[in-house]
Amino acid sequence: MKIFKDIYRWCLQPCHLFFLTIITLMLPNVALCITERMPLMAALANILLPGGIYWLLMTLAKKPGKAIWWLFFFVFLAAFQLVLLYLFGRSIIAVDMFLNLITTNPGEAMELLDNIAPAVVGVFVIYLPLLALGVMSVCGKKELDKSFIRKQRSVGYAIIALGLVSLAGSYVSDKAYRAELDLYPANVLYNIVLAGERTYQTAHYTETSKGFTFHARQTLSESEKEVYVMIIGETARACEFQLYGYNRLTTPLLSKEDNLVAFTNVLSQSNTTHKSVPMLMSA
Template structure:
């Protein structure tokens, strides 16, 4: 046993152990990212040579392993990411999600990624333990070996650099494969993305200061004495595929399907598959094509306030120090109805069900204010699906097991469909309350993004993948208007119904649609008003997606595969 332990803690064994295990993501990415041969060689030769070179910087191999802990951590993170999404490097959004996702959500996900987490523990935990033991025993590597490896590793890095140069020549920016070392050499791409994430966090931190003097100069063109209530419901992870209203074979909308006054927009895509990007674009005049606008303007909540509305932002999620929080704080009343303590100590379903939003809506309506805007941020269909609805509303069974494995897809779909049924109940309850309020009322519901549920051979799951899929951005968008609103503003309702079959980008259209429905005019956002779904002259715009580096790209440039375009065609959605 002592001999085995001595071998496992030997500097030579640790040297090859770390180099080989760190090379796993490099090799895997060559296959998952479908890189050309030159790019693959560069992505393996240069980084692996660099790992070897770094390990020669100290004869105390055990200590040097721990000096490379950050690279080891990223390698583990990368393997989990590949297990979860099937492709993609650790993206800017992944780093931002680390600071904008609450601990409860993170634990729910990790609890269902046992195979991936177990794999990285098996690969890297023994390495760290053995390195610590070797370091504690002051074991050192032969200097002649280190010198020899250092020389060969320098040769390897030089060869890798040559292949990078050749890749730039062979795959220029105007080619099908746009080669960029910062995108296609691991782990350089991770450190570059980490830098971009830090820069983005800095810009977000300065937001309040940058928009302190911003004004929409908004005004209402509706009668001052008319009682009006407008509700914007932002769904979470709800994909249109599973809505009965969109042709799904299951009765997931038994209540809304029988509700009068609905305008269902059938061809809607979000411009992002991440919450922290999509929700701010829904609330502001920014879009993928003009994302920088997000940093210099406020949200529709401020526009409504300037127009004389009392405003409320009620969230069933937790604070995450993002634009969502900043925009919510613009409201007269800003409430997070969940608390970390209650979620940890109480029943998860009871604490995350969106039914908890309903008493807040009822209390606001009971105040009978003349002009009211209510923005609701739901928890919707966020994984773990089974925790998003009470047991007595489980319509599709069995809804377990829910571990993130392709073999569990039937039960995962059942649980997910139950969350859509729960959303149906919540939206119908809001509509019922608005109908009884006596006010001219309207409600717009859409989701921030969709979801993957092992839908095809790619076996993708969840959302926020660096490479989007059609299921991740195909979202519902529904507008309901009360009978009194329809009678007072028939032109608006007529325009809404006329635009139902047109191709819509939710990130572009929600902001102007809310202002149009409420009769709010603001000259500084006149440029986005033609994209209002209440505009009789609405014209579909070219599809764009906001990629991981906040660049507006086409769906093809975003990484849509042939199977995604085929599905869009099946849904009747334009691809361009």
């Protein structure tokens, strides 16, 4: 028990909690540099710029616990991002992930939780103690020294400056680079805005889709019969179809069909069954 008490006291020291918070918030940035295989300049920007901003924000309060709770939204995003990296192996929090938080039914939610239980436990172990330490810091009397705050504020500005240089280098070295797509958490915040826009468009479907047409036309005469067969392989993944280049023979019979057309640029409206299937069957 003594060792846990010693760790607790060490973490509760204001200067230690200051740096501990920055490290835990930066875990997704470091992980994404690896999973997304970022070029050097993009990886530096992805670590230095957000890290410098977190560093600077942590100097705004004498008690680190206050800053921790001010940054609660980013703590939540960090935990969410790490869980998704465990689940999918790569990529940031997509637009539909935010929409699914409020629309997924309990059955599918529990099925998903069963698959990500280790990741959920892991982020709880990392971030719940941080929030608890934040509460203890707010309630306690220990504060950061003014000299420490001034010094760390200068360090924060310096890291941000280096981050901005790296960001500029990313744009110069990679023409496809976009901060709103490649810089965490800016890209996640961008997706939150998109999620809000799409929620509005869905809620006002009659207005936002007014006048839309597929420009489809009938090629056969009215006297000829037409038979349409629609097969929904709702749980299948295109990335595991032989038709789309998968290295196993998963569609051997379909691959032999002469008149088969395989569309390669098609997306589902949702990655959840209870939403995607009704959408597939509607206009």
